[in-house]
Amino acid sequence: MWGPGPEGRSMSALLPLKGIRVLTLEQVHALPWGTAFLADMGAQVIRIESVEHLQDRKAGPFVNGKPGPEWWNEGANLAYFGTRNKQSLCLDVTKPAGKDVFLKLVKHCDIVTDNFRPGTMQRLGFDHESLARVNPRIITLSSTAFGYTGPWAKAGSRARTVDSVCGMSYLTGFEGGPSQRASNNYMDHSTGNNVAFALLLALYRRKRTGKGMRIDLSMQETGVSCIGPAILEAQRGIARPRLGCSHLWKAPHNIYPCAGADRWIAITVSNDAEWAALKQIMGSPAWADDAKYRSVEGRHQHRHELDRHIAEWTAPQEDKTLMRSLQSQGICAGAVMQAADLVDDAHLKQREFIQTIQRAGGPRLYAGRPFRMPGLSMAIRRTADLGEHNEAVLRDVAGLSSTEIAALAADGVISNRPRPEEKAP
Amino acid sequence: MSAEGILSDIKVLEIAHAASGAFCAKLLADQGADTIKIEPPGGDEARHEPPFIDGEPHPDRSTTFLALNTGKRSVTLNLEEAAGRALFLKLAADADVVIESFQPGRLSGIGLGFDVLRARNPKAIVLSITWFGQTGPYAHYKGDDLIAQAMGGFLYAVTGTADKPPMGTTLQQMELTAGRNGAIAIMAALLARDESGEGTHIDLSVMEAAIATPSMLVQNYSYLGKSPRRGAFDKFVMDGMHLPTKDGEVTLTTAGTGGRPMEAWAEFLGEPRLLDPKFATRASRNDHWEELRDLVVPKLKEWNNLDLMRETMARGLVIGLVQSPTQVVESPHLEARGYFVELEHPEVGTLKYPGPGFMLDGANPMQTTRAAPRLGEHNEEILGRLR
Numbered sequence: 001m002w003g004p005g006p007e008g009r010s011m012s013a014l015l016p017l018k019g020i021r022v023l024t025l026e027q028v029h030a031l032p033w034g035t036a037f038l039a040d041m042g043a044q045v046i047r048i049e050s051v052e053h054l055q056d057r058k059a060g061p062f063v064n065g066k067p068g069p070e071w072w073n074e075g076a077n078l079a080y081f082g083t084r085n086k087q088s089l090c091l092d093v094t095k096p097a098g099k100d101v102f103l104k105l106v107k108h109c110d111i112v113t114d115n116f117r118p119g120t121m122q123r124l125g126f127d128h129e130s131l132a133r134v135n136p137r138i139i140t141l142s143s144t145a146f147g148y149t150g151p152w153a154k155a156g157s158r159a160r161t162v163d164s165v166c167g168m169s170y171l172t173g174f175e176g177g178p179s180q181r182a183s184n185n186y187m188d189h190s191t192g193n194n195v196a197f198a199l200l201l202a203l204y205r206r207k208r209t210g211k212g213m214r215i216d217l218s219m220q221e222t223g224v225s226c227i228g229p230a231i232l233e234a235q236r237g238i239a240r241p242r243l244g245c246s247h248l249w250k251a252p253h254n255i256y257p258c259a260g261a262d263r264w265i266a267i268t269v270s271n272d273a274e275w276a277a278l279k280q281i282m283g284s285p286a287w288a289d290d291a292k293y294r295s296v297e298g299r300h301q302h303r304h305e306l307d308r309h310i311a312e313w314t315a316p317q318e319d320k321t322l323m324r325s326l327q328s329q330g331i332c333a334g335a336v337m338q339a340a341d342l343v344d345d346a347h348l349k350q351r352e353f354i355q356t357i358q359r360a361g362g363p364r365l366y367a368g369r370p371f372r373m374p375g376l377s378m379a380i381r382r383t384a385d386l387g388e389h390n391e392a393v394l395r396d397v398a399g400l401s402s403t404e405i406a407a408l409a410a411d412g413v414i415s416n417r418p419r420p421e422e423k424a425p
Numbered sequence: 426m427s428a429e430g431i432l433s434d435i436k437v438l439e440i441a442h443a444a445s446g447a448f449c450a451k452l453l454a455d456q457g458a459d460t461i462k463i464e465p466p467g468g469d470e471a472r473h474e475p476p477f478i479d480g481e482p483h484p485d486r487s488t489t490f491l492a493l494n495t496g497k498r499s500v501t502l503n504l505e506e507a508a509g510r511a512l513f514l515k516l517a518a519d520a521d522v523v524i525e526s527f528q529p530g531r532l533s534g535i536g537l538g539f540d541v542l543r544a545r546n547p548k549a550i551v552l553s554i555t556w557f558g559q560t561g562p563y564a565h566y567k568g569d570d571l572i573a574q575a576m577g578g579f580l581y582a583v584t585g586t587a588d589k590p591p592m593g594t595t596l597q598q599m600e601l602t603a604g605r606n607g608a609i610a611i612m613a614a615l616l617a618r619d620e621s622g623e624g625t626h627i628d629l630s631v632m633e634a635a636i637a638t639p640s641m642l643v644q645n646y647s648y649l650g651k652s653p654r655r656g657a658f659d660k661f662v663m664d665g666m667h668l669p670t671k672d673g674e675v676t677l678t679t680a681g682t683g684g685r686p687m688e689a690w691a692e693f694l695g696e697p698r699l700l701d702p703k704f705a706t707r708a709s710r711n712d713h714w715e716e717l718r719d720l721v722v723p724k725l726k727e728w729n730n731l732d733l734m735r736e737t738m739a740r741g742l743v744i745g746l747v748q749s750p751t752q753v754v755e756s757p758h759l760e761a762r763g764y765f766v767e768l769e770h771p772e773v774g775t776l777k778y779p780g781p782g783f784m785l786d787g788a789n790p791m792q793t794t795r796a797a798p799r800l801g802e803h804n805e806e807i808l809g810r811l812r
Contacts, residue, residue, distance in 0.1 A: 016617035041613050061641075061648045076644040147784065150761040155738040156681055160658075160665060161745025164676050167753040169667070169745075171595045172584060179667055179674060179747050182594035183583045184658065189638045191782070193605040198783045200612035201456060205431045207619065215783050221764050222782030224753055227596050228492030231765075232776050234750035238476050238488070244592050245571055245580070248475055253571060255580065255591055262654075264591055266575035327566045334572035336580050336591050339646035339653060342636060347561040353633055354643060365647035370603060370633035371610040372558075373625050376617070 014375035015042025020203065021397070022111040023048060023102070024086075025093070025126075027056055029159065029188035030219060031115040031143045032081045034195025038111075039085035040369070040378040046105070046393055047086045048093065049386060051415050051422070056082050057386060058425035063360050067424045072417070073385045074360045080367075081192070083384035089394075090387030090415050093124060098413045102126070104398040106134050110206075111199060115143040118153050128214040138212045139202040143195055147218035157219055162187040166223025171230055173242035190226060191219045249296065251303035252278075255336055256311045258319035264336035265319045267310065267326065275299065277329050282313050342367075355379055387416030430457015430793045431785075435615070438463060438516055439497070440504070441526035442470050444570075444597040445554045445631055447493040448604030450524050453611065454496030455781060455794045461516065461807060462497045465504070468800045469494075478773040485772040485799045495768065495778055495791075499798035500807050504535060515811045517542055522611055523551045529559045539626045549624040550614040554607050558630035568631065573599035577635020578642045587656025603634035660714040663690065664707070667747055668722055673730045674747035677721075679707075681741040693740060694724040731757075763789050770796035 020043040026032045032047070039045040049057075057072040068074050075082070092098040103125075106112060112131055114121055121127050121142065128140045142148060145157030163169050163181050173180040195217060202213040224231065230240050245266065247253035253268040269275050272295075279288045287309050292298045299306055314322060319335040326333035335341065343365055348354055353368045357380055369378035394400045394408070408414045432453055437460040439450035447462075447469070454460035462469070471493060472484040479486060500516075503509040514537070517523055523542060525532060532538050542549050553559055556568030563576075574580045574593040585592035610627045618624060636642065645653050658665035663686055667674045679686035691699035698720050704710050710717055725733070730746045737744050748756070754777060759765060765777035766789060773796075780791040 014617055014621075016613045016620075037609055061645055063648050065649060076648045077641070080644055141783075146758060147762055150758040152734065152738065152758040155734070156741070156743040157745070158678055158680060158743065161676060161678060161743060164667070164674075164745035164747040165753075167748055167750045168594070169676075169747050170749045172592075174589070174592060180584065180586075180592070181658075181665070181667070181676070182598065183579075184665075185641070186583070186594075186598065186638060190602065190605065193602070193609060194782045196609045197452065197605065197612065198781075198785075200609065200616065201431050202785070204612060204616060207616070208434070214786050216787070217783040218762070218764075219782075221759070221762070221780060224759070224764070225779045225782050226598060226601055227750065227753075228779050229488040229596060230750040231754055231779055232478070232488045232492055233476060234754045235776055236478050238478075240476070240595075240750070243595070247571070250569075253569075255571075255575065257590075262581075264575075264580075266571050266580070268569050268571055270569075327563075330567065332567040332569055332572055334566075334568070334576040336575045337578050338581050339578060339642040340651075342578055342643060343646060347557065347563040348633075348636075350561040351558055351630070351633075353630075353636070360648070365643050367636045367643040368633070370606050370631075370637050371627050371629040373610060373614060373627045375625075376613065 014373070016376070017041040017043035017203070020044070020111070021109045022046065022113065023105055023109045024112070025114040025116065027053060027115065029081070029185060030191035031113060031195060032056070033189055033192025034143070034199070035086070035113060036081040036084040037196035038199060041376070045086040046089050046389070046397070047083060047384065048102070049088055049090045050092060051090060051419055052092070054418060054422065060425065063362070068360065071424050076364065079357065079359055079364070079380055079383040085381050086384055087389035087393060088384035088387055089390055091390070092413050095413050097408060097411060099125060101394065101398055101400070101408070101413070103134050105393070106131050106138065108397050109135065109138070110203070111139045111141070113141045113143065113195070113199070117156060118142070118144055118148045132212060136212060137206060137210065139199065139206060139215070140213075141195060141199055141215040141217055143191060143217045144219070146220050148216045159183070159185045159188040159219075162219045162223050166220050167227050167230060168223055171227065171240055171242065174244040175242060175246055177242060177244070179242070187219055187223050191217070191222045194222045246303060249300055251299040252306055252310055254307050256307070256314040258314055258317055258322065260319075263319045265314055265322055266334045266336060268332045269299070270332070271296065274331055278326070278331050281326065281329055281331070285309070359383070385416070386418070387414065390414045390416060430790060433457035433459070435459065435521045436519060437461070437522040437524065438520040439524045440513070441524050441554065443526050443600060444471065444489070444493055445600040445603040445607070446524045446526040447471065448601050449552065449554060449607035449611070450497065451493055451495055452604065452608040452781065453522065455791055457793055458522070460497040461803070462494060462499050462798065463513065463516070464499055464501050464800065466501050468501070472800060483772065491770070491773065491776070491797045492778070494797035496794040497798055498803035498807060499801055500804055501801040504537070510535065510537060512808060512811055513537065514541070514545055516807075517549065518545050520546065520549055521615070523549055524554065524607070525551065526554050529553070529555060529564045543624065547624060548618065548622065550611060550618065550627070551624065552607050552611055552627045552629060554603055554629045554631070556631050558633065559628045563632070570597040570599050573631045573635045576632050577638075579635050579638070582642055582653045582655055585655040586659050587654065588659075591655065599631055599635040599638075602638045603629060603631040606634050606637075660711045661707075662714050662717045662721060663710060666718070668718070668725050670725050670733060671727065671729050673752070675725060675730065675733060676745040676747065678743045678745070680743035689740075689742060693737065693742060694721065696720055696724050766791040766794070768794070768796040772799060
């Protein structure tokens with residue numbers, strides 16, 4: 001399935017990974033998010049799928065929450081990272097014929113990635129050593145919950161359990177309140193970003209040394225790398241408090257209510273000059289002249305009272321108008337945006353950050369990548385239907401004849417639609 | 426892998442004053458890139474961020490600075506003065522990568538814009554990493570991590586619960602996410618430069634990194650017609666809630682139960698009342714979540730965290746221990762993995778630092794790095810040879 005996307009306007013002149021071929025046995029979120037970066041950069045990323053495990057294609061979300069007749073090709077997240085700029089090869093690698101095909105592909109690939117639990121690749125005969133015998137320059141990456149070694153190697157995870165086990169959740173929460181998960185999927189994204197970084201490092205090294213590499217990537221460890229200061233503090237008995245939207249030394253530094261339901265503005269003040277400017281915009285109320293608010297330390301010590309005063313002032317105001325007004329006076333402020341605000345935001349529009357593609361019966365919006373480089377399009381250029389590239393990949397990469405490909409299809413080793421008994425999600 | 430690190434043929438100059446650029450440069454430095462952090466004479470702002478090792482404010486003892494600046498050398502330069510700028514341009518002349526986080530236009534204003542750098546060094550890859558990017562109506566807005574969480578949709582939709590005001594997360598995560606994206610972009614630019622011989626200018630926005638990270642917001646809105654809101658997991662006793670154990674907290678999941686979560690957990694916890702039909706589906710569990718919680722919690726309280734982890738793992742169940750940073754530092758698993766690397770620092774002594782999250786050919790690449798530099802530690806070593 002192809003979306004017209006913006007590439008007609010800026011067809012990528014720069015494809016840093018052109019000629020690089022990636023085979024990926026991936027599911028759920030973290031690894032697909034990582035390999036999508038490589039696909040954006042021009043690598044041929046062949047996503048190997050199985051009709052036995054269609055969870056990602058069932059995950060949606062679907063238009064208005066309703067799976068359509070071809071639900072397996074319609075989910076929103078497939079386009080964002082699952083099959084983004086990738087190819088789909090629906091191949092049963094647990095069958096001997098499927099395994100043979102897989103190893104033929106490995107011979108002509110640069111990278112093999114997986115996010116099975118440790119042990120599965122070995123059981124399939126696809127561990128690094130076996131693949132390196134087929135292709136000595138191969139780079140392999142296994143993305144797992146806890147890595148390939150250590151007493152917890154066999155444990156599974158979800159992004160939210162990584163959030164808790166890495167220390168992030170413990171540090172997150174309202175002041176004096178219980179621990180709280182930072183996010184249901186932040187660790188998927190951090191891990192995915194780390195996947196992309198590690199693979200690019202391995203490619204860089206191989207260009208210089210000719211050597212392949214085995215990468216053992218851990219979601220938990222990626223998570224711990226996000227809380228470095230707290231890790232150092234813990235070793236010297238410094239307890240970092242939960243602070244909600246407050247700060248260790250800045251005040252005001254919080255969110256404040258605005259007009260409308262569930263509307264808020266974040267305001268943060270770092271120094272006396274910013275405080276003076278804020279006082280002036282507030283109309284120099286008498287309370288703000290209290291001596292206790294004169295210093296950074298004083299404002300922080302009395303931040304709860306300070307927050308109540310500011311909240312009274314912001315409550316009747318419109319969030320974005322107030323943001324513009326405060327920023328124009330040099331005060332750090334930002335409206336608490338909802339998705340509806342983001343898709344309508346003038347700044348993001350001018351930067352062409354939100355991409356529209358034709359998909360699932362209409363124009364659909366997607367967030368872009370946060371970086372821009374001249375000539376490099378990181379846009380969604382296409383998405384892949386289930387098994388869409390079976391024939392092209394088997395013919396052009398594995399070198400199979402059309403007779404061999406037809407035999408694989410007849411034996412159910414490759415397919416391009418769910419089995420008849422499969423139920424819609 | 427070589428003892429020198431993958432990027433040891435790369436020179437990086439960092440003139441960033443925020444966590445985003447510092448973290449990005451650290452990711453490269455820890456892989457062996459020769460990374461010089463250029464600081465104003467008073468030191469990078471992070472040097473003055475509490476808390477400090479041993480309590481008292483000291484420019485070499487901020488934990489934020491120490492954590493985000495491993496692998497680098499430090500040079501102080503006053504870019505407000507012509508002499509400082511001249512030295513900077515000499516350093517930039519043979520840099521592969523320059524990471525900067527000045528307000529858009531500010532570097533041009535002092536004669537160090539991209540065009541000037543490019544004239545000096547056409548191979549330089551310049552990463553500008555700012556709150557809102559180089560263009561657009563917010564380009565000159567001020568920011569900090571909370572502002573990025575707010576404007577990136579994270580506050581409204583990601584952390585927090587449905588019944589409370591938005592609540593964010595900690596330790597500058599939007600900036601770190603931007604930094605990781607920056608490292609990806611730089612690696613792409615380095616690989617592209619191998620072919621083209623030319624540098625480039627990368628424009629990276631922390632706000633956009635925040636949006637791209639809790640990424641379901643925009644497409645969810647587009648497909649479902651409403652803005653996602655925080656708190657979707659609030660009542661998920663079996664799949665998200667933090668529950669107390671004997672010595673901590675845990676979050677359960679229904680993963681690894683073969684689609685029969687209540688059977689698996691009833692058996693594991695020894696609580697047959699979990700098999701009551703009213704807990705059979707996710708929706709019905711939500712309807713009776715308080716009752717369910719009151720059945721599960723007393724059983725969980727019989728367990729220590731590490732025992733619970735070992736025994737659930739043995740049965741293929743998936744849980745998340747809510748670990749404190751101290752528990753993470755003392756984790757037997759991470760110890761066995763060789764995840765933390767001890768680095769010696771003259772002011773704060775030896776501390777364990779987190780690795781990048783991946784082992785390369787079985788080795789932790791952090792082993793070749795060094796602790797954060799003291800303020801201006803390498804002035805003589807680096808500037809001496811330029812004079």
